[in-house]
Amino acid sequence: MDQELVSSWPNVQFVPDSYVRPPEERPGKLVLSSCKTNIPVVDLEGHDETQIILHIMKATKDFGFFQAINHGVPKVLMDEAMAVFKEFHAMTEKDKTSEGSKDPSRNCSFYRSSKNYQTEDVHVWRDVLTHPCHDPLEEHMKFWPAKPTRYRDVVGKYVVELRKLGEKILELLCEGLGLGASYFSSTGLSGNPVLLVNHYPPCPDPSLTLGLIRHMDPSLITILLQVENGLQVFKDGEWIAVEPLPHAFVLNVGLVLQIISNGKLKGAEHRAVTNSTLARTSAAFFIYPCNDIVIEPEKALTNACNPPLFRSMRFKEFQSNFLSRYANSEAVLQFLSTGHKH
Ligand SMILES: O=C(O)CCC(=O)C(=O)O
Ligand SMILES: [Fe+2]
Numbered sequence: 001m002d003q004e005l006v007s008s009w010p011n012v013q014f015v016p017d018s019y020v021r022p023p024e025e026r027p028g029k030l031v032l033s034s035c036k037t038n039i040p041v042v043d044l045e046g047h048d049e050t051q052i053i054l055h056i057m058k059a060t061k062d063f064g065f066f067q068a069i070n071h072g073v074p075k076v077l078m079d080e081a082m083a084v085f086k087e088f089h090a091m092t093e094k095d096k097t098s099e100g101s102k103d104p105s106r107n108c109s110f111y112r113s114s115k116n117y118q119t120e121d122v123h124v125w126r127d128v129l130t131h132p133c134h135d136p137l138e139e140h141m142k143f144w145p146a147k148p149t150r151y152r153d154v155v156g157k158y159v160v161e162l163r164k165l166g167e168k169i170l171e172l173l174c175e176g177l178g179l180g181a182s183y184f185s186s187t188g189l190s191g192n193p194v195l196l197v198n199h200y201p202p203c204p205d206p207s208l209t210l211g212l213i214r215h216m217d218p219s220l221i222t223i224l225l226q227v228e229n230g231l232q233v234f235k236d237g238e239w240i241a242v243e244p245l246p247h248a249f250v251l252n253v254g255l256v257l258q259i260i261s262n263g264k265l266k267g268a269e270h271r272a273v274t275n276s277t278l279a280r281t282s283a284a285f286f287i288y289p290c291n292d293i294v295i296e297p298e299k300a301l302t303n304a305c306n307p308p309l310f311r312s313m314r315f316k317e318f319q320s321n322f323l324s325r326y327a328n329s330e331a332v333l334q335f336l337s338t339g340h341k342h
Contacts, residue, residue, distance in 0.1 A: 005093050005096070005112045005127045006019075006112055006113070006125050006126060006127055006200075006201050007089060007093070007127050007199060007201045007279075008093045009201070012203075012204055013204055014204055014205065015125075015203065015204060015205050015208045015209050018122060018123055019122065019123050019124070019125060019208075019209045020122065020208045020209060021122055021208065021209055021210055021213070022122070025210065025213065025214070026207060026208055026209075026210075027206065027207060027210065027232075027239075027271075027273045028207050029207065038240065039059075039063050039065045039066055039067060039233060039240060039242055039250075040055070040058070040059035040062070040063060040065075040066045040067070041066065041067045041068075041069060041245065041248070042055050042056055042059055042066050042067070042068050042069070042251075043069050043070050044068050044069070044070050044071045044072065044168070045070035045072075046070075049172075049175075052172060053172050053175050053176045054176075056169070056172050056173060056176060057173070057176040057265075060173070060253050060265050060266075061264075061265065061266070063233065063235060063268060064233070064252055064253045064265075064266050064267050064268030065233050065242065065250065065251065065252045065253075065268055065270070066250075066251050066252075067242070067245055067248040067249065067250050067251070068165075068169070068248060068249045068250075068251050069245065069247070069248045071165055071168075071248075071249055072161075072164070072165060072168070073158075073161045073162065073164075073165055073249070074161070075247045077154070077157055077158055077161060078158075078225060078247055080150075080154045080158075081154055081155060081158040081225065081283065082225060082227055082281065082283070084148055084150060084151050084154045084155060085129075085155075085197045085199075085281050085283055086279075086281050087148040087151075088129060088145055088147075088148060088151060088197065089127060089129075089197070089199035089279075089281060091147065091148070095147055096110055096127070096129075097110060099145035099146060099147050100129050100145060102142075102143045102144075102145075103131075103143035107131065107132050107140070107143070108130065108131035108132065108140065108143040108144060109129075109130055109131075110127070110128065110129045110130075111127070111128055112126070112127050112128070113125075113126065114128075114326075115323070116323070116326070124209070124210050124211055124212055124213060125200055125201070125203050125209050125210065125211050125274045126198050126199060126200045126211045126212060126272070127198075127199045127201075128196060128197065128198055128199070129145070129196075129197040129199075130194060130195065130196045130197070131143065131144050131194070131195055132192070132193075132194055133159040133162075133163070133193040133194060133195050133285070134191060134192050134193055137156060137159070137160075141156060155195070159193065159195060159285070162193070162223055162285045163193055165223060165249070166190065166193065166221065166223060166285070166287045167184075167185055167190065169221060169223075169251060170183075170184045170185070170190055170220065170221065170287070171184075173221075173257070173265065177261055177264060177265070177298075177301065178300070178301075179298060179300060179301075183298075184220065187293070188289060188290045188293050189220060189256070189260070189289045189293055189295070190220055190287050190289070191289065191290045191293075192287075192288040192289055192290045192291070192315075193285060193286065193287050193288065194285075194286045194288055195283060195284070195285050195286075196283070196284045196285075196286065197281065197282075197283050198211070198212065198272070198280075198281065198282045198283070198284065199279065199280075199281050200230060200272060200274050200275070200279065200280045200281075200282075201274075201279050202274070202275060202276055202277055202278060202279055203274035203275065203276060204276065205276070206273055206274040206275060206276055209274060210271055210272065210273060210274070211230060211271075211272035211273060211274045211280070212271055212272035213271055213326075213327050214234065214269050214270070214271045214327065214329075215269065215270070215271070215326055215327060215329065216254065216255050216267040216268070216269055216270075216329050216332065217252060217254035217255065217267060217284075217286060218254060218255050218256065218286075218288070218318065218319055218322040218323075219254030219255075219256055219257075219286040219287055219288050220254055220256045220257045220260075220287045220288070220289070221251060221252065221253060221254055221257060221287050222251070222252050222254055222284050222285065222286050222287070223249050223250075223251055223284075223285040223287075224249060224250040224251075224252070224282055224283070224284050224285070225249060225250075225282065225283040225285075226242075226244050226250060226280075226282040226283075227244050227281075228244065228275065228278055228279075228280040228281075228282075229241060229243060229244065229275070229280075230272045230273050230274070230275060230280045230282070231250065231270060231271075231272055231282070232270060232271055232272070232273060233252075233268050233269070233270045234268060234269040234270065234271075235268060239271075252267065252268065252270070253265045253266060253267045253268070254267050254286070254287075255267050255318075255322070255332065255336070256288070256289060256295055256315070256318070258310075259295050259296065259297060259310040259318075259336065260295060260296070260297060260298050260301075261297075261298070261301060262297035262298065262301045262302055262306060262308060262309055262310070263309050263310075264301065269329055288315065288319075289315040290315065291314070291315055291316040291319075292314055292315070292316065293314065293315050294312055294313065294314055294315075295312070295313065295314070295315055295318055296308065296310065296311070296312030296313075297309065297310055307338070307340040308338055308340065309337060309338060309340050309341075310336045310337060310338060311336060311337070311338050318336075321335055
């Protein structure tokens, strides 16, 4: 059973030992309805941009997360993209594996649990399709799945819209931080968006396992599309469930933005729980810097009273160190820290 994708176990009756999380990580009773459910909702339409900026800054400072409505991405396209993501994950294991493994460099790939499957002690209950989304799009698209037949067409349109939305949110955050609106796009810091399509099949005992362990994202920001419950955010010692709102996106601050803003904006830990009846699909659009870009606290945001809290390093180095410490945010932050405290 271990050799197959989680989605290939249609009638699994119990959680295999290799998927049972250690007791301190298990969601237990906090799987769904017993959690609080409240993260801020930000309406991105409207004429008063100053108010929108204030609202986003407050939400990201308080929670590291918010849901965006009236964001400008066509609803029909969101529905089509989610439908095609579900169609991909509903294909046979053979088709998913061959359609997701066309890229010899493995930037576009399909895998179960996590990229550390071979070395991790315990797996998580998910299958993943991931691929790059930066320009020139056609060059990456040839490695994207060709089945379902409309995948490239629909997802190609979807990622163009998400890149626009990402730029818009980053511009608003820049203004909130007092940086020029084009700060990220002009520096290459937002030049490397990647899509990750998570699929969490129904699980016989969601209290024992996780779809995704507690982590922070190694991105500038992440834009998540979800239609079923399962995402939880850790705040003030508690797990908060992020209930899907129709046609909203869930936005969160990643570690790269935490570094650049010198801690003015902070990421939040989050995880995904599984569900005993429904399969859940979520699509995370990560805005990453290009590999060779140096990430460090922006000089305009540091001074003698606000010394840089984070070391400077290339994104590539940041990412490999992040991955080796994935589940341990404290160790990640310690690695990044200059030793200065707020
Ligand atoms: O599936 C979700 O809701 C969470 C996805 C996520 O956090 C991630 O892919 O980093
Ligand atoms: Fe995440």
